[in-house]
Amino acid sequence: MNYKIAVIPGDGIGPEIVKEAKKVLIEIGEKFGHSFDFTEVLLGGASIDVHGVPLTDEAITTARNNDAVLMGSIGGNTATSPWYKLPPEKRPEAGLLKLRKSLNLFANLRPAVLYNELKGACPLKDEIIGDGFDMMIMRELTGGLYFGERKTVEEDGVMTAYDSLTYNENEIRRIAKRGFDIAMKRGKKVTSVDKANVLDSSRLWRKVVDEVAKEYPEVSYEHMLVDNCAMQLVKDPKQFDVILTENMFGDILSDEASMVTGSIGMLASASLNDTKFGLYEPSHGSAPDIAGMDVANPIATILSAAMMLRYSFDLDKEADLIEAAVKEVLKAGYRTGDILSEGKTKVGTKEMGTLIVDMIKKG
Numbered sequence: 001m002n003y004k005i006a007v008i009p010g011d012g013i014g015p016e017i018v019k020e021a022k023k024v025l026i027e028i029g030e031k032f033g034h035s036f037d038f039t040e041v042l043l044g045g046a047s048i049d050v051h052g053v054p055l056t057d058e059a060i061t062t063a064r065n066n067d068a069v070l071m072g073s074i075g076g077n078t079a080t081s082p083w084y085k086l087p088p089e090k091r092p093e094a095g096l097l098k099l100r101k102s103l104n105l106f107a108n109l110r111p112a113v114l115y116n117e118l119k120g121a122c123p124l125k126d127e128i129i130g131d132g133f134d135m136m137i138m139r140e141l142t143g144g145l146y147f148g149e150r151k152t153v154e155e156d157g158v159m160t161a162y163d164s165l166t167y168n169e170n171e172i173r174r175i176a177k178r179g180f181d182i183a184m185k186r187g188k189k190v191t192s193v194d195k196a197n198v199l200d201s202s203r204l205w206r207k208v209v210d211e212v213a214k215e216y217p218e219v220s221y222e223h224m225l226v227d228n229c230a231m232q233l234v235k236d237p238k239q240f241d242v243i244l245t246e247n248m249f250g251d252i253l254s255d256e257a258s259m260v261t262g263s264i265g266m267l268a269s270a271s272l273n274d275t276k277f278g279l280y281e282p283s284h285g286s287a288p289d290i291a292g293m294d295v296a297n298p299i300a301t302i303l304s305a306a307m308m309l310r311y312s313f314d315l316d317k318e319a320d321l322i323e324a325a326v327k328e329v330l331k332a333g334y335r336t337g338d339i340l341s342e343g344k345t346k347v348g349t350k351e352m353g354t355l356i357v358d359m360i361k362k363g
């Protein structure tokens with residue numbers, strides 16, 4: 001079958017890691033008799049440099065007219081890149097937020113799995129790691145603080161800046177249902193994370209999630225405050241199955257969770273709406289500090305491509321093979337710098353991609 005994929009290389013390490021994920025998809029296509037048509041789309045700094053804006057209407061239309069989107073990452077060094085001298089709505093991140101909103105990608109799935117092979121790269125003690133862990137962070141992606149009204153005003157020579165965190169009950173209900181649906185297919189446990197001891201938006205979150213939970217009697221369910229959750233992720237990550245949370249908390253907690261899996265370079269993601277369409281990207285950013293050096297870990301992007309095959313195209317066998325190939329390559333001892341531990345073989349971005357492709361060929 002033929003699948004149409006919009007590809008957003010983006011900025012920084014984005015083009016390097018997307019190239020490796022495309023190599024993997026092409027190999028999967030050859031092995032299983034699928035063809036993937038790739039159409040490149042500009043987003044973020046790459047779009048600013050060409051069009052003067054981080055996302056054009058044409059780019060949104062192209063993304064929408066494809067079956068799915070594969071993305072690298074966008075943005076530059078926020079202290080030094082000229083992109084950050086532009087007004088906020090013209091900066092790279094504004095383009096990504098607008099794309100997520102335009103495509104209604106409200107459900108962001110971020111699986112944080114500690115592979116057996118990477119136990120040596122996990123900073124936690126062996127007694128905490130135990131048999132490893134496998135959690136899914138379900139992050140609301142089109143509401144909350146990143147989409148609220150914001151302004152900066154000056155009064156009597158004093159600057160004041162406002163950001164607002166808003167959720168309505170429909171936005172909470174649809175992400176909560178997604179979280180419980182996913183839990184039903186996994187370990188049947190949901191930890192809903194909020195700050196209901198302080199925030200009104202979190203109190204509404206808790207009320208709506210309580211209502212949704214009643215529809216899933218088989219799922220064990222708890223509330224946890226976000227500050228405690230940040231601590232529990234390091235103290236005992238095994239306790240989590242599905243973490244269900246709002247946009248900013250999910251953004252921060254998923255970066256934290258990535259580190260207990262070994263590296264942020266391992267954390268894939270899928271951003272989904274109510275259809276089979278999705279945008280697939282690693283959870284990390286454009287890593288300007290290592291861009292162009294052939295050292296970035298492409299695995300999060302390759303695993304995001306596997307999520308695309310699974311969620312948008314129902315190609316489970318193909319997705320399984322990619323995930324198995326990643327594990328085999330790690331088992332064989334190959335590591336990019338971010339997951340390197342004693343006795344392992346250090347490889348670059350391109351070589352890691354090629355090793356995974358070769359493993360798929362053998363599989």
Ligand SMILES: NC(=O)C1=CN([C@@H]2O[C@H](COP(=O)(O)OP(=O)(O)OC[C@H]3O[C@@H](n4cnc5c(N)ncnc54)[C@H](O)[C@@H]3O)[C@@H](O)[C@H]2O)C=CC1
Nearest residue numbers: 073074075076077265284285286287288289290296297338
């Ligand atoms: N979805 C996206 O496109 C995202 C974009 N950003 C943007 O990325 C830019 C850089 O942000 P940072 O805060 O530095 O976060 P970052 O995630 O890009 O990098 C944080 C640290 O992790 C390392 N790192 C990230 N990905 C890696 C990989 N695949 N392999 C090895 N090491 C990796 C980087 O070298 C850096 O030391 C900013 O402009 C930010 O706005 C940040 C997060 C998500």
Ligand SMILES: CC(C)CC(=O)C(=O)O
Nearest residue numbers: 093096097146251283284
């Ligand atoms: C523009 C940011 C919200 C991107 C980010 O940090 C993320 O999606 O994890």
Ligand SMILES: [Mg+2]
Nearest residue numbers: 251252255283
């Ligand atoms: Mg983030």
